Amino acid sequence: MRLKTFPGGIHPHDEKHYSAAAPITIFPTPQRVIIHLSQHIGTPSTPIVEVGDVVQRGQKIAEASGFVSIPQHASISGKVSKIGKFLHPTGTMAMGIEITQDGSDNALELIDDPGYMELEVAELKRRVGDAGICGMGGAGFPSIVKLSPPEDKPIDTVILNGVECEPFLTSDYRLMLERAEDIITGLKLIMKMVNAKKGMIGIEANKPDAIMKMEQLLAKESNLEVVGLRMQYPQGAEKQLIYAATKRKVPAGGLPMAVGVVVQNVGTALAIYEAIRYQKPLIDRVISVTGSPVAKPMNLLAPIGTLYSELVDFCGGAKETVGKAISGGPMMGFALPSLDAAMTKGSSGLVLFGEKDARSLAEHTCLRCARCVDVCPMNLVPSIIANAVKYKDLDLAVQAGVNDCIKCGSCAYVCPAQIRLVQYIDTGKIRYAEAQRKK
Amino acid sequence: MNDKYIVSPAPHFHDKSTVKNVMWNVVIALIPALIFAVYYWGLRALILSLTGAITAVITEALIQKLRKVPVTVHDGSAFLTGLLLAYNIHAGAPIWLPIVGAAFAIGVGKQVFGGLGNNPVNPALLGRAFLLASWPTQMTAGWVAVKGSAMSGLNNLSRIATNLQELSPKAYELVTGATPLKVAQTLRDSTFVSDINAQAGGLDLAGRIFGSLTEMETLKSLFWGNIGGCIGEVSAFALLLGAAYLLWKNIIEWRIPLFYISTVFVLSFIFGGIPGSGTSVMLPFFHIFAGGLMLGAFFMATDYTTTPITKNGRIIFGIGCGLLTIVIRLVGGYPEGVSYSILLMNVFTPLIDKLTMPKAFGKVAK
Numbered sequence: 001m002r003l004k005t006f007p008g009g010i011h012p013h014d015e016k017h018y019s020a021a022a023p024i025t026i027f028p029t030p031q032r033v034i035i036h037l038s039q040h041i042g043t044p045s046t047p048i049v050e051v052g053d054v055v056q057r058g059q060k061i062a063e064a065s066g067f068v069s070i071p072q073h074a075s076i077s078g079k080v081s082k083i084g085k086f087l088h089p090t091g092t093m094a095m096g097i098e099i100t101q102d103g104s105d106n107a108l109e110l111i112d113d114p115g116y117m118e119l120e121v122a123e124l125k126r127r128v129g130d131a132g133i134c135g136m137g138g139a140g141f142p143s144i145v146k147l148s149p150p151e152d153k154p155i156d157t158v159i160l161n162g163v164e165c166e167p168f169l170t171s172d173y174r175l176m177l178e179r180a181e182d183i184i185t186g187l188k189l190i191m192k193m194v195n196a197k198k199g200m201i202g203i204e205a206n207k208p209d210a211i212m213k214m215e216q217l218l219a220k221e222s223n224l225e226v227v228g229l230r231m232q233y234p235q236g237a238e239k240q241l242i243y244a245a246t247k248r249k250v251p252a253g254g255l256p257m258a259v260g261v262v263v264q265n266v267g268t269a270l271a272i273y274e275a276i277r278y279q280k281p282l283i284d285r286v287i288s289v290t291g292s293p294v295a296k297p298m299n300l301l302a303p304i305g306t307l308y309s310e311l312v313d314f315c316g317g318a319k320e321t322v323g324k325a326i327s328g329g330p331m332m333g334f335a336l337p338s339l340d341a342a343m344t345k346g347s348s349g350l351v352l353f354g355e356k357d358a359r360s361l362a363e364h365t366c367l368r369c370a371r372c373v374d375v376c377p378m379n380l381v382p383s384i385i386a387n388a389v390k391y392k393d394l395d396l397a398v399q400a401g402v403n404d405c406i407k408c409g410s411c412a413y414v415c416p417a418q419i420r421l422v423q424y425i426d427t428g429k430i431r432y433a434e435a436q437r438k439k
Numbered sequence: 440m441n442d443k444y445i446v447s448p449a450p451h452f453h454d455k456s457t458v459k460n461v462m463w464n465v466v467i468a469l470i471p472a473l474i475f476a477v478y479y480w481g482l483r484a485l486i487l488s489l490t491g492a493i494t495a496v497i498t499e500a501l502i503q504k505l506r507k508v509p510v511t512v513h514d515g516s517a518f519l520t521g522l523l524l525a526y527n528i529h530a531g532a533p534i535w536l537p538i539v540g541a542a543f544a545i546g547v548g549k550q551v552f553g554g555l556g557n558n559p560v561n562p563a564l565l566g567r568a569f570l571l572a573s574w575p576t577q578m579t580a581g582w583v584a585v586k587g588s589a590m591s592g593l594n595n596l597s598r599i600a601t602n603l604q605e606l607s608p609k610a611y612e613l614v615t616g617a618t619p620l621k622v623a624q625t626l627r628d629s630t631f632v633s634d635i636n637a638q639a640g641g642l643d644l645a646g647r648i649f650g651s652l653t654e655m656e657t658l659k660s661l662f663w664g665n666i667g668g669c670i671g672e673v674s675a676f677a678l679l680l681g682a683a684y685l686l687w688k689n690i691i692e693w694r695i696p697l698f699y700i701s702t703v704f705v706l707s708f709i710f711g712g713i714p715g716s717g718t719s720v721m722l723p724f725f726h727i728f729a730g731g732l733m734l735g736a737f738f739m740a741t742d743y744t745t746t747p748i749t750k751n752g753r754i755i756f757g758i759g760c761g762l763l764t765i766v767i768r769l770v771g772g773y774p775e776g777v778s779y780s781i782l783l784m785n786v787f788t789p790l791i792d793k794l795t796m797p798k799a800f801g802k803v804a805k
Contacts, residue, residue, distance in 0.1 A: 007800075012452055091446065167452060239801060252802040325444045330452040337446050351451075358445045364458050365556040370748035371456075374692065378800045381748060404799035409450030416456040417556075423448040 003205050005230035006240040008377035010410045012233055012331070014206050015167040019290040019297035024174050026301050027314060029106045033305030034086045034342035035061060035072050036096040040134035041141050042068035047097055053080045058108045058281055061097055064129070070142045071132040073281040075303035078102045087341040089308075089327035091334045096342065099305070110278040117189075124193050124276055131275030133282045133345075137161055137172075137236070137265035138328055140346040143272065146264065147193045149257040155194040159245055160187050162203040162210065162266040163229060163236030166329025169349040171286040172266050174299045176203065176210040179270055180217055186269030187224065189276055194262050199224040201266070202241050206231045233331065234408035238263050240377050252404050267348070282345055287311065291326075291352035293318040302343065308350050309339035323358025326351040331409045364417035372411035372421060378404050382411035386424035394431055402428040458555070462515030464690050468681035469522060469738065475664050475674040479585045480530035484670045488525040491537035495521025498545040499554075506550070516555045520544050523563035526671020526734060527778065528570070531583040536574065540566040560785040561745045564778045582618070582667045589615050590667030591622045591652075592660035599647045600639065607638035614648055618667050619729045621774040623652055629714040636715075646716040653721035661728035672731040682737035691741040694753040695760075699736040700727050702761025710769055732764065735777035745785040752788075752795040759784045 037044040045062035055061055055074040062072035081100040088094040113119075119127075129144040149155055160183065164172040176183060187199045201218075203211045205228055214226045227245045229235050239250045241263060248259040256263050264272070267285060274280040283304055290297040295316030302311060308325070312318065326333040327341060330351055343350075372382040380401040388397035402425055411421045476484035499517035503510045512518070521541040528536055544566030552558045571578045588594055593614045596603050604611045613625055625631055632645040651657060660666050664674025672678070685691040707726035712718035726732070740746060740760050747756050760780045767776020 010454070012454070243800075249801045252799045254801070322443070323445055324447075324451060326451055331450045333449060333451065335446045335449075335451060336444065338443050353451065358451075360447060360453070361457065365554070367458060367461075367556050367743040368746075368748050369461070369743040370692065370753075371689075373748050373750065373797075379797045380799055381796065383748065384796075400796065401799040401802075404802070407449075409452075413450050413452060414454050414456065416458050416461050418453070418457070420448055422450065426448070 003228050003230040004244040005232050005235065006244045006377055008375055008379065008410070009232040009234060009240070010375050010413050011231065012167050012413065014231065016170050016173070016206065018168065018292070018294070019170045019288045019299055020173060022170075022174070022298045024178055024286055024299050024301050027303070027306065027311065029076050029101060030303065030306045030310050032078070032081065032098060032100045032307075033075050033303055034096040034098050034307070035075065035305045036086070036088055036094055036342065036344050037062055037072065038088070038094050039072065039140060039304070039344040039346065040070050041139060042066075042070075044095060045069060045072045047083055049080050049097065051080050051083055054078070054102070055080060055099060057106050058283060060281070064132075068142055068145055070134050070144070071130065072097070073132055073283050074099055075283040075305050076101050077104045077106050087336070087338070089334060089336070089341045089344055089347055091327075091336055108280070108283070110280055113277055113279070116277040119276070121193055124189060127276045127279055128193075128272055131271065131279070131281045133268060133271045133275060135265055136267035136271060136285060136345055136348065138332065138346050138348055140344070143264065143268055146262055147190065149194060149262070153257045154260060155196045155257060155262050156260045157198045157200065157246060157262075158187060158191045158194060158196045159227075159241060159261060159263045160199070160201040160266050160269050161236055161238075161241055161263055162201050162207075162214075163241060164207070165204055165233045165236040166331055166333070166349070168290050168351045169288050169329050170290070171288045171299055171348050173207050173210055175267055175270060175286055176207070177213060180213050182273050183266050183269050184214075184217055184224070186273035189272060190262065190264055190269060196262065197223060200227050200245050201225075202227045202229055202236075202245050204229045204231050204235055233410065234377055234406070237377065237406050237408055239406065285343075285345060285347070287343055287347050288349040289315045290349065292357070293320045293322050293352045293354050295319045304345055305342045307340065307342050308336070311343070311350060312339055312352070318352060320354050322352050323355035324353040326353070331413070332407060361418045363419055366419060367417055369416060371414040371416070375410040375414050377408060377410060378406055380404060382421045382425065383419070385428060386419060386421045389424045389428035389431070394428070394435060397428040398432060402432060405429070458516070459514045461690055462519050464688055465685065465738070466515060466519050466522060468684045469526070469671065471677035471680045472526065472671045472674060472734070475677040476530065476670045479664060479673060480583055480670070484530045487528060487530065487532060487534065487537050488522055488670060490534055491525030491528070491541040492518045492521035494538045494541035495524070495545045498542045499550065502546060502550040503554075508554075511555070514555070517545055520549065520562045520566075523671070523738065524566045527563065527567040527669050527731070528578070529582045529667075529669050531581040533577060536570060536577055540570045543569045556744050558744055559788075560782050561739055561742050564739055564782050567778055568782060585665040585667070585673075588660065588665040591615070591617055591619050592657050592666035593622070593648070593651055594660070595651070595656065599651055600642065600644065606642075607635045607644055609638060610635040610644050610648060618774060619652060619657070619661060619725070620768060622648065623711070623725070623729070624768060624774045626713045627769060632714050643715065645713060649713050649716050650719070653719045653725050658721065658724055658728060661725065669731065672734040675728040675733045678733035678737060682733070685737065691737065692753065694750065695740050695746060695757040696736040698754050698757025699740055699760045700732065702758045703727055703732060703764055706761065706765040710765065726765075726768070730768070730775040731777040735760070735781055739778070740781050740784075745788060747788050747791045747795065749792055749795040749797055751797070752791040755791050755795065756784050756788065759787065
């Protein structure tokens with residue numbers, strides 16, 4: 001197979017050996033969960049329960065607030081014990097609903113709909129919308145929005161993102177090995193919803209067994225194909241994946257639908273399949289708990305809202321002093337002050353670093369070495385944007401492409417001067433948004 | 440809530456490269472050239488080189504102490520500048536020359552502007568230009584040829600003419616006393632050409648000398664370094680070895696050296712001929728291996744701070760350096776133009792960067 005790729009990027013060690021061989025293990029029902037109201041990009045969900053209410057696993061507890069939003073469901077049965085602020089996996093404090101288990105039955109009644117492949121598109125979309133599904137690769141864009149492109153934007157290709165280019169993470173990899181058939185059915189359902197003729201599954205070359213498995217299953221499907229991708233970060237970034245697979249360039253500031261493509265993560269495709277076939281809301285997901293301090297790195301199928309500390313305990317705790325706890329992968333994930341955060345629908349991994357790996361060096365002045373320029377997958381000049389932000393020249397920052405940055409972190413990864421380029425650029429994005437609001 | 444862990448912005452992963460690591464790797468890449476220099480000229484080459492490097496380190500430390508900023512000489516950048524400065528001096532130079540040059544390079548070329556990352560032009564080259572302007576005699580006289588070789592690398596004089604010394608004293612003086620590039624440049628002077636040809640009684644002496652410049656034997660001398668030259672630029676081979684190391688380590692990028700050397704290659708073939716004899720297909724090889732081009736293209740024109748950061752900018756920079764180098768070599772007042780061409784292009788760097796800002800991925804050209 002000829003491997004495809006995109007221009008720019010870096011080649012970090014993939015560090016997947018910690019958890020790659022660990023089969024998906026079901027995490028036992030936790031004592032309590034915290035269902036965050038903001039698990040996605042868009043407006044936070046609106047709670048429809050009160051403290052003291054008894055809720056069943058799978059019951060809706062918060063409603064979508066508008067189009068770019070999703071509903072939330074109880075991931076365990078129990079009592080609503082608190083509605084308030086909790087540590088969010090992005091490191092901030094955010095509103096959530098805490099449910100404490102009351103020992104009642106936690107079984108989730110799933111109705112298998114035998115005719116699920118023949119349903120009308122409207123019904124398919126209703127089921128996806130009701131299940132509260134958002135992108136599970138990390139960004140958390142409400143899936144129903146992606147599946148409802150405007151009339152004037154016809155979609156011809158659906159790409160499933162099985163790249164998992166973030167080092168350490170193996171949850172998508174395990175899903176592709178263990179749930180391949182269901183993921184493919186999910187792909188077909190997505191294609192039906194957006195009326196696309198072609199389906200692709202993009203997988204990076206460091207997962208040859210996943211590529212092989214998918215290729216075997218797709219051998220007889222003429223309109224579905226596996227796209228083998230070179231091991232190169234950020235291969236799984238939406239625009240880079242689309243380019244590698246189709247050679248189409250998503251216009252700057254535009255969405256994939258502008259080039260007739262919809263991208264969904266493989267985990268999302270599985271959730272969509274389960275939502276349509278069993279009308280199962282998105283209440284659990286696979287998360288990799290990994291890194292050198294973790295005693296027994298694992299891939300856990302855990303209820304949404306499970307505390308990170310409980311996941312680590314289940315993996316045998318930490319065998320060395322933890323220096324950093326990262327929600328997500330090490331390139332784009334968030335460093336958490338503690339393990340008190342609860343996982344959300346976008347939590348693909350929890351990576352622990354020992355004290356040595358957690359340390360970072362002091363910033364040096366820019367040498368103008370241009371390594372950041374050479375690796376930027378968006379063809380930007382990160383050092384100039386960062387400098388513009390540093391000296392509060394917002395116009396220059398915008399002109400240099402602050403809003404085109406996808407925050408993949410490749411620039412900061414290679415910077416010999418250890419400049420926190422992504423942080424400066426992110427600050428620039430925030431300042432720009434503020435300036436726009438004031439206008 | 441107890442905050443136990445380090446909180447910092449993403450990415451949390453780094454390729455472990457540091458400024459220090461980069462600078463010392465460049466120093467390592469310069470060692471083969473030094474070994475060749477010591478082989479050819481003895482310990483004096485080493486002493487002059489280390490003198491330059493250590494003076495640069497001391498100067499930087501002193502100025503940083505005076506500026507009350509952290510002393511950062513361990514990062515290797517001052518050592519590198521001092522070493523490069525010394526590489527631009529010939530092995531017969533007095534010891535104070537690298538001292539004055541390195542102190543100037545660091546003081547006026549670098550620290551005045553705020554230190555590493557802020558200097559507008561290459562400090563080592565500025566130091567060299569300062570020395571050449573202030574002590575031209577010491578910089579250009581007393582060059583030592585490699586033992587057993589002529590300065591010009593033209594060792595087999597009998598192939599030019601059996602009794603060259605009697606036939607044309609002028610030509611003899613040129614081929615025994617000047618560097619290869621000086622020979623090539625002098626031969627472009629039509630008065631000189633007719634002079635020596637007349638001395639030789641109508642024999643095309645100029646053409647013969649020119650022809651021997653591009654002979655395999657001469658090119659070999661240039662490649663291995665048994666010619667006269669500055670400490671660091673003597674052997675193209677040793678410099679290529681270091682350059683390969685830097686490219687492999689991803690410390691320098693290919694664009695500037697490739698376009699620099701290619702431009703010299705092409706232009707020397709087109710314009711490098713001499714009156715009466717025209718050019719030669721081997722002439723481009725003479726021009727890329729002679730003088731300081733390898734040192735300049737791989738170690739000076741790739742200096743981070745003073746060269747463009749945009750990809751297209753680096754191409755323009757390389758072509759510009761090549762163009763200026765050829766102009767100076769062929770029609771300039773000096774036989775060699777590498778250092779001045781890089782210095783001049785350094786000045787254009789901000790403008791080049793500004794004019795070559797790339798379009799973001801997916802951005803349509805307006």
